[in-house]
Amino acid sequence: MSAPAFETRVRQSLYAGRRWHPAEIAxxxxxxAACLLFPRQSLLLNEIAILALFALSLDLILGFAGIVSLGHxxxxxxxxxxxxLLAKHVTADPLAGLGVGMAAAGLLGLVTSPLxxxxxxxxxxxxxxxxxxxxxxxxxxxxxxxxxADGLQGIMMGPVLGLFDFDIFGRTAYLYSLSxxxxxxxxxxxxxxxxxxxxxxxxxxxxxxxSASGVPNGKRLAAAYALAAAYAGAAxxxxxxxxxxxxxxxxxxxxxxxxxxxxxxxxxxYLYGGLIGAVAFKLLQDAIATFTPQYWMFWIGLFLxxxxxxxxxxxxxxxxxxxxxxxxxxxxxxx
Amino acid sequence: xxxxxxxGIAYGMxxxxxxxxxxxxMGLMNFVxxxxxxxxxxxxxxxVLAMQRLGLPFLASLPLAFLAAALVGIVLERLIxxxxxxxxxxxxxxxxxxxxxxxxxxxxxxxxxxxxxxxLPVWLQGRFEVAGIGIGRYRLFVIxxxxxxxxxxxxxxxRTRFGSRLRAAVDDARVARGLGIPVSRxxxxxxxxxxxxxxxxxxxxxxxxxxxxxxxxxFMIYFLIVVTVGGTSSITGxxxxxxxxxxxxxxxxxxxxxxxxxxxxxxxxVLLITRPHGLFARARA
Numbered sequence: 001m002s003a004p005a006f007e008t009r010v011r012q013s014l015y016a017g018r019r020w021h022p023a024e025i026a027x028x029x030x031x032x033a034a035c036l037l038f039p040r041q042s043l044l045l046n047e048i049a050i051l052a053l054f055a056l057s058l059d060l061i062l063g064f065a066g067i068v069s070l071g072h073x074x075x076x077x078x079x080x081x082x083x084x085l086l087a088k089h090v091t092a093d094p095l096a097g098l099g100v101g102m103a104a105a106g107l108l109g110l111v112t113s114p115l116x117x118x119x120x121x122x123x124x125x126x127x128x129x130x131x132x133x134x135x136x137x138x139x140x141x142x143x144x145x146x147x148x149a150d151g152l153q154g155i156m157m158g159p160v161l162g163l164f165d166f167d168i169f170g171r172t173a174y175l176y177s178l179s180x181x182x183x184x185x186x187x188x189x190x191x192x193x194x195x196x197x198x199x200x201x202x203x204x205x206x207x208x209x210x211s212a213s214g215v216p217n218g219k220r221l222a223a224a225y226a227l228a229a230a231y232a233g234a235a236x237x238x239x240x241x242x243x244x245x246x247x248x249x250x251x252x253x254x255x256x257x258x259x260x261x262x263x264x265x266x267x268x269x270y271l272y273g274g275l276i277g278a279v280a281f282k283l284l285q286d287a288i289a290t291f292t293p294q295y296w297m298f299w300i301g302l303f304l305x306x307x308x309x310x311x312x313x314x315x316x317x318x319x320x321x322x323x324x325x326x327x328x329x330x331x332x333x334x335x
Numbered sequence: 336x337x338x339x340x341x342x343g344i345a346y347g348m349x350x351x352x353x354x355x356x357x358x359x360x361m362g363l364m365n366f367v368x369x370x371x372x373x374x375x376x377x378x379x380x381x382x383v384l385a386m387q388r389l390g391l392p393f394l395a396s397l398p399l400a401f402l403a404a405a406l407v408g409i410v411l412e413r414l415i416x417x418x419x420x421x422x423x424x425x426x427x428x429x430x431x432x433x434x435x436x437x438x439x440x441x442x443x444x445x446x447x448x449x450x451x452x453x454x455l456p457v458w459l460q461g462r463f464e465v466a467g468i469g470i471g472r473y474r475l476f477v478i479x480x481x482x483x484x485x486x487x488x489x490x491x492x493x494r495t496r497f498g499s500r501l502r503a504a505v506d507d508a509r510v511a512r513g514l515g516i517p518v519s520r521x522x523x524x525x526x527x528x529x530x531x532x533x534x535x536x537x538x539x540x541x542x543x544x545x546x547x548x549x550x551x552x553x554f555m556i557y558f559l560i561v562v563t564v565g566g567t568s569s570i571t572g573x574x575x576x577x578x579x580x581x582x583x584x585x586x587x588x589x590x591x592x593x594x595x596x597x598x599x600x601x602x603x604x605v606l607l608i609t610r611p612h613g614l615f616a617r618a619r620a
Contacts, residue, residue, distance in 0.1 A: 068425045115608055121424040122367060123607055126563050130604045133556060137597040253552065257432050264429060298440030304433025308426050309418060 010198070017193040027272070028182065035174050042170035048282045049177035050238045055262045055274025056181075056188060057231035063269030064192055065224040066204030067116065070125045070256050071132030074112075075105040075229040077251035079236025081139065084152045084246040092158035098180065098237045105233020106226050113222040129253070136251040151247035155240065166242070173242035180238060184231060188271060191227070200224055254297075261300065264307050337468045339589050340582060345474035347581020348481035349543055351574050353536035353554070354561035355488065356529020358573045360522075361562055362505045366416070367424055369431035371533055371558050372551030373438035378404040378534025379546040380442065383451045393456050397538050404534020409527040416526070435551045442548040451546040477539055484532070489570045501525060557584075560603045 034045055054076055061067040079101035086100045115127050139146045146152055159165045164172045191197050202210040203217050211217045240246045249255070258281070266277025284303070288296040357371040378400035385396040419427050459473045492498040504511040504518045512518045537546070544554065557580065565576030580599060587598035 062425075068428075070428065115604065118608070123563070125367070125424065125428060126559055127604060127607055129556065129559075130600050130607070134597060134600045134604070137600065141597065257429075257436075260425070260429055260432075295440045295444055297436045298444070301433040301436025301438075301440065304429050304436065305415070308422070308430040308433070309415065 010195075014193050014195070014198065018190070024272075027275075031178060031182075035171055039169070039171070042174045044282065044286060046170050046174040046177050046242055048278050049174060049181050050235050050242070051259075051262065051282060052275040052278035053177070053181045053184060053238065054232055054235035054259055055266070055278050056185060056271065057228045057235060057274075058259050058263055059268050059271060059274040060188060060192075060228040060231060061224055062263060063271075063273065064197060064204065065200045065221055067221065067225060068121050068124050069116070069128040070253075070260070071128030071130070072232055072259055073251050073253065073255035074128070074132040074135045075109060075232035076236040076239070076255060077132075077135055077139065078108050079105040079233025080240040080246045080250045081146060081152065081236075082233070083237035084155050084240040085145070087155045087157060087241065088152065092156055094157055094160050094176065094241050097157075097241055098234060101237025101240070102230040102233045105236065106230030108233075109226040109229020110222065113225040116225060117218060117221050129256075132251060132253065132256060136248065136253075139248055139251055146246075146248075149248060151245055152240075153245060155244045155246070157241050157244060166244075170242070177238045177242060180234060184234060185271070185275075188231070192271065196220070196223075258300070261304055261307070264304070338470075339586055341468060341470060342474060343582030343585035344578065345471075345477045345581075346543055346585050347578040348478050348485075349536055349540045350557055350561055350581050351577035352481050352484055352532050353540065354558045354565075354577055355485075355570060355573050356525075356532045357558050358562040358565060359501070359505075359525050360529050366420055367427045367431065368416075369428060369555055369559075370434035370438065370551065371529075372553075372555050373435055374404045374408055374530040374533040375537030375540070375554070376438065376442065376546070376548075376550040377407060378531075378537035379541050379550065380446060380451065381534065382538035383453055383541065383546065386453060393453065393459070397535060400538035401531040401535040404537070405527040405531030408530025409523060412523050412526045435555070438551055439548050446548065448548055451541065453541045455542065473542055477543070480539065484535075485570065485574055492570050497521075497524075556600070556603075560599065564603065564606050 031049075035042055038045065054072070057075070058069065058072050061069060082104035083097035083101035086097045087094075091097075112131055115131070116124055140148055143149075157166055160172065160176050164176070166172050166176075192200075199210065199215045199220055202213075202215055203220060207217055236250060239250065262277035262281045263274055264277070265280050266273035266275065268274075285296065285300075288299045292299075353375050354371075356374075357368060360366060360368055360371075381403040382393075382396040382400040385391045385399050386393060391399070419430055422430075455473055459476055461472055463470055463472070492501065500511070500516050500521060503514070504516055504521055508518050537550070540546075544550075560580055561573050561577045564580070565573030580602070583602055584599050591598075
C-alpha cells in the first residue's frame with residue numbers, strides 16, 4: 001500500500017470514529033431528560049454526573065493510554081480544594097472555579113507525570129498511591145487553609161453564568177454538572193479520535209513499537225496524564241461547588257478504589273464505560289446504603305472480588321448484546 | 336534520642352515480620368496482594384480474643400495467631416487466589432482491595448469499630464534504663480522475637496533445601512518447574528507461612544500500632560513500602576527497608592509531629608524514583 005493511500009485509510013477510520021451513533025444521541029437525551037423524569041432524585045443524579053466525569057478522566061489514561069493509577073483522588077481533591085478556596089476567598093463565579101480547579105489539577109498532573117511514567121505497572125500503582133496519600137496528609141496538616149478534618153466550610157456559590165441560581169433540590173446543580181460533563185465528553189471524544197488518541201492507543205498496545213515508529217512516548221503520555229488530571233480536577237470542582245463543602249474525604253483512598261470499580265463495571269477504553277459504570281455504581285451504592293448503611297463497604301468489596309474473578313465477562317457480554325441490538329435498530333432507522 | 340531510636344527499631348522489627356511474607360509471595364508469583372494486612376488483622380484479633388474470652392496467657396496466644404492466619408491463608412490461596420495469578424496487576428490490585436474492604440467491614444460488624452487492647456503480662460510491662468537509655472521491656476521482647484525470626488528465616492532461605500527451591504522458583508518459575516520443583520505447592524506453603532507471619536506480626540503489633548477494623552487499610556502502605564523498597568529477592572532487603580521505615584516513622588513522629596505520616600510517603604516516593612527496583616536490587620540479566 002502506498003503512503004498516501006494508507007494515510008487516507010487512517011483518516012477515514014478516524015472520521016468514522018467521530019460519527020455519532022443513534023444510541024449515543026439517545027443516551028445523552030435520556031441523561032438530559034432524567035431531571036424531568038426523576039425530579040426528586042436530582043441530588044443523586046448530580047452525584048452520578050460528577051462520578052461519571054471522574055471516571056471519564058480515569059478512562060482517558062487507563063483505557064486509552066494504559067496508565068494504571070490508584071491515586072486518582074489526588075486530582076479530584078486538588079480540583080475540589082482549588083475551586084472551594086477560590087469561591088471562599090476570591091470570586092463566587094462557578095465557571096471561574098471550574099477553570100481554576102481544572103488548571104490546578106492539570107498542573108499537578110503535569111508535575112507528577114515524570115514520576116508516574118517510569119517503571120512498571122507496580123511502581124506506577126505505588127507512586128500514584130503515594131502521591132495521593134501525600135496530598136491527603138498535606139491537606140490534613142495545613143488545617144488553617146483547608147479546614148483540616150472539619151472540612152472547608154462556608155463556600156457560597158454565585159449563579160451559573162449569572163443566570164441560574166443553585167437551588168436546594170439540586171436541579172441547577174445536576175444540569176450544570178451534566179453540561180460540563182457533556183462538553184468535556186465532546187472534547188474527550190474528539191481527542192481520542194484524533195491522531196493523538198491513536199498514538200496513545202499505539203503506546204498502550206506496544207510501547208516499544210510505538211516509539212520505534214516515531215511516537216514520542218514520554219511526551220504523549222505526559223500530555224494524556226495532565227489532560228486526565230484536569231478532567232478529574234473538573235469533577236472535584238463540580239463536587240465542591242454543588243455541595244458547597246470540601247472535606248478530606250475527596251482525597252481519601254476509597255475514592256480511587258471506587259473509581260476503579262466504576263471502570264471495571266463499565267469497561268475501559270470506549271469513553272461510555274465510565275458513564276455507564278457511574279450510573280450502575282451509584283444506583284448500587286444507593287440501594288445497598290438503604291438497607292445496610294454501615295456495612296456497604298463489604299458489598300462493594302464483594303462486588304470487586306466477584307467482578308475480577310469472572311463476573312466482568314458476563315456483564316460486558318450483556319452490554320455488548322444490548323449494544324448490538326441498538327446498532328441493528330440504528331441501521332434499520334437509517335435505511 | 337537513643338530511646339526513640341530503640342522504639343523505632345522495635346517498630347521496624349514488627350513491620351518486617353508483617354511485610355516479609357508479602358515480599359516473598361510477590362516475588363514468587365508476581366502477585367500484588369494488598370490484602371496482606373487483613374491476615375495481620377486476623378492474627379491480632381485472634382490474639383485479643385484468645386486472651387479476653389479464653390483467658391489464655393499472652394505467650395500462648397501468639398502461636399495461635401500465627402496458626403489461624405496461616406490456616407486462613409492456605410484455604411483462601413487454594414480457593415480464590417489461584418485463578419488470579421495469570422491476571423493483570425490491576426485486576427490483582429482490585430481483587431485484593433475488594434478483599435480488604437470485605438475484611439474491614441466484616442470485622443467492624445463482628446467486633447465493633449472500637450480499638451482493641453491487650454493486657455500484657457506483668458514481666459513485659461514498664462521499662463528499665465541501661466546507660467541512660469530507656470528500654471521498654473515489651474519492645475525488647477519484640478526485638479528479641481523478631482530478630483530470632485529474621486535470623487531463622489534468613490537461615491531457612493539460604494541454607495535449607497526448601498529455601499534453595501524457593502529462591503530458584505522466585506528467580507525463574509518456569510525453569511524451576513521444568514526442573515521438577517513443585518512450584519505451586521511451594522507457593523501454597525510460602526503463602527501460608529507469609530500469612531502466618533503476618534498474623535504473628537499483627538498480634539505482636541497490637542500494643543505498638545493499635546488494632547481496629549481499619550488496620551489493613553491504614554498499614555497497607557507500610558507493607559508496600561517494605562516490599563517495594565526492599566525488593567523481593569531476599570530476606571535482608573525487606574529487613575533493612577523495614578528498619579529504615581520504622582526508625583524514620585517513629586523519629587519523624589516524635590520530632591515533628593505536625594508533619595505526621597508525610598515523611599514516610601515522601602521517603603517512599605523518593606526511593607521509588609531513585610531506585611525503582613528496590614534498595615538492594617540485584618542486576619538481572
